[in-house]
Each structure stands twice: as C-alpha cells, then as structure tokens.
Amino acid sequence: AQTVTQSQPEMSVQEAETVTLSCTYDTSESDYYLFWYKQPPSRQMILVIRQEAYKQQNATENRFSVNFQKAAKSFSLKISDSQLGDAAMYFCAYRVNFGNEKLTFGTGTRLTIIP
C-alpha cells in the first residue's frame, strides 16, 4: 500500500524568508502524481502545486516550487518570500496515474509565519 510521510508536524519561518516542507512516500508504482495542498485556518483546502512522476523538471508556481527526487521518493515544497497568508496546514498527497482516483495524504505540517 502507498504511504505518505510528513515528518515535520510544525514549522515556522520569518516573513520574507524561505522555508522547505518535507514529504516522503512509498510506492511500487512508476507512474503517479504528487500534490501539495494548503488548508488555511477555517478555510477550504486548495491545491498549491502538482508534479507528474514522469516529468524530471520540478514544478513551480510563483513562490512555490518542489524538489522531486524520484529515486529517493522525496517530494519537498519550498516557499520563497514567505507571506502571512502562507500560514496554513500543508498536506502532501499521492495518486497513482491509472486506476482509481484516490488520494493518499500525509499527516500534514502546520506552518506559522512570524511577522
């Protein structure tokens, strides 16, 4: 069975600094997707960034980028120029490409932004 591990329950960063959230996963599949979702306090979960496993290039969305290491089964999220609005729970998630559309989530990392 696929598992997703986030080993940092809480992280904090100074405003305008850079922070990296870690995620590792375990799978025997070769074709899959990885996601980072953000859940702000009392607000809906939204997708931050996604990565297709077959793509070697790391995904980037504005201040958010990933470091995808397929052999190491590692998928970290880097947030540059942290802003107060980045404070949230961040969840890493995995989905196999073909077959069912089920997402497997990690346990989450709570990110605090220090003004």
Next chain:
Amino acid sequence: DVKVTQSSRYLVKRTGEKVFLECVQDMDHENMFWYRQDPGLGLRLIYFSYDVKMKEKGDIPEGYSVSREKKERFSLILESASTNQTSMYLCASSLSASGSSYEQYFGPGTRLTVT
C-alpha cells in the same frame, strides 16, 4: 469557479442518532469523495463515488454509508453515531479522465461532535 458546498459547518449530535452529511458540487464532476480529518492523522478516505449510484469503500468505511442519487450530490450517513466519529468531515470532487491529474476540489468541511 468550482464550488463544493457542505450542508453544515458545525453539527452536534447524540450517540446513537442517525446523521446525514450532505455535499453538493456545481461543476458536473464525476468523482466525489468523503474524508475525515483528525489531528496527527491527516485526511483519511471514507468512501468515494465515480458515478451516480456507484460507490467504493475507502480506507475507513466502518460505521459509515453513502448515497449518490444525483451526480451533483453525495451524502455521508452515520447509521448510529458514536463518540469516536467526532471529527472534521471533508467532501471533495474531481473530474474523471484516465491518465489526467485532475485536482480534487474541497468543501469547507463539517465539524461533527457526537456527545
């Protein structure tokens, strides 16, 4: 914009009551999901549905059932609520296309307390 709505933000029920949680999406998505979110455990899939009247068990289906009579609506039913079902319940929906990484869109969540 995709909208996923849930019938209640907060709900308090007594042990043994039958509880209905409703979820509606307005973007004609084929897939719908019910998760429960608990601190330190992340999101765990209860049930999902890939078509009207179709359902599949997720990772923790015990004590729950679901109903999908219309494409836009997916209901989660607690036949006899118990205190260990006190949790945040999240509904999500997504398009379905084999080989595509369509994201899941989440509702705001229902915080259920069973006393």
